Amino acid sequence: MTEITLLDGGMGQELINRSGDAPTPLWATRVMIDHPGLVCRIHADYFAAGATVATANTYAIHHDRLEKFGIDHRFKDLHLQALSEANMARDKHGSGRVAGSLGPLVASYRPEVFPAHAAAVARYAEVAQLLAPHVDLLIAETVASIAHAQAVLEGARAAYRPVWLSVTVDDTEGSRLRSGEPVADLAPILRANGALAVLANCSTPEAMEAALQVFSGFGLPFGAYANGFRQITTDFLKDDPTVDSLSPRPEMTPALYADFALRWVALGATIIGGCCETTPAHIAAIADRLRDDGHVVV
Numbered sequence: 001m002t003e004i005t006l007l008d009g010g011m012g013q014e015l016i017n018r019s020g021d022a023p024t025p026l027w028a029t030r031v032m033i034d035h036p037g038l039v040c041r042i043h044a045d046y047f048a049a050g051a052t053v054a055t056a057n058t059y060a061i062h063h064d065r066l067e068k069f070g071i072d073h074r075f076k077d078l079h080l081q082a083l084s085e086a087n088m089a090r091d092k093h094g095s096g097r098v099a100g101s102l103g104p105l106v107a108s109y110r111p112e113v114f115p116a117h118a119a120a121v122a123r124y125a126e127v128a129q130l131l132a133p134h135v136d137l138l139i140a141e142t143v144a145s146i147a148h149a150q151a152v153l154e155g156a157r158a159a160y161r162p163v164w165l166s167v168t169v170d171d172t173e174g175s176r177l178r179s180g181e182p183v184a185d186l187a188p189i190l191r192a193n194g195a196l197a198v199l200a201n202c203s204t205p206e207a208m209e210a211a212l213q214v215f216s217g218f219g220l221p222f223g224a225y226a227n228g229f230r231q232i233t234t235d236f237l238k239d240d241p242t243v244d245s246l247s248p249r250p251e252m253t254p255a256l257y258a259d260f261a262l263r264w265v266a267l268g269a270t271i272i273g274g275c276c277e278t279t280p281a282h283i284a285a286i287a288d289r290l291r292d293d294g295h296v297v298v
Helices: 012-019 025-036 038-049 061-071 074-094 116-132 148-158 183-193 205-215 254-267 280-292
Strands: 003-006 052-057 097-102 135-144 163-167 195-202 222-225 269-272
Touching: 003 280, 012 025, 012 038, 025 038, 038 052, 038 074, 038 280, 052 074, 052 135, 061 074, 074 097, 074 116, 097 116, 097 148, 097 195, 116 135, 116 148, 135 148, 135 195, 148 163, 148 183, 163 183, 183 195, 183 205, 195 205, 205 222, 205 254, 254 269, 254 280, 269 280
Parallel strands: 003 269, 052 097, 097 135, 135 163, 163 195, 195 222, 222 269
Antiparallel strands: none
């Protein structure tokens, strides 16, 4: 029997799918603006499915994204809206934790456009301090390079909250980050900056095993939450992309995804969940399988 923390699943894609709106470069932030309350309902559905952590919809709320659309004056208010909707769902459910998401600056999966170190640390510290009063922990998500890991962990110290680092790995070689750098090179950065867990996210389920094997030597709790995309396309790696340049894998059913998740647990993972293109049904399937195998979801 193992105690497993069960994260929620995808938020941005779920917002797009439920709203019926066309995707924009502002992605989940745009839908949250146009459909207040929908984020809360999705969080509630994940809690009902068995998740014990709600990851707030703060992933893409960064100055560099908001400035392009003339809404940077809403930076603080948008964070507070996302945090309020997560906390309302948790409070209604009666248990669970809320995690503040620290998403990539500028763009996901593109380490070459990551800002200079001092600027990145300052931006992350600003967000971390804004999140801190409203969350139980922070998750630095979709970290694509060693430089990104160093900067986000330094910035997150400003929150005085537990921090989990989650990296995105190469879809065909999970022992390497999207930057091409070895996952193993994270070890000294995690130690130096006090990260309390290390995860891999927003990569294919097939890539996670190699990452987890590396994580197992770090001496920290570790885990994974994969996406359900066919691949990260070249169109998505252009400036200001929209998610309609990505397509889901129709074969990645809740049952198949749960098969992957249980393999991660067999490798020692104690924190699992879902990323883009996973749904409450995927999380429910994992929860059922964990309990059937004698694990405890905490």
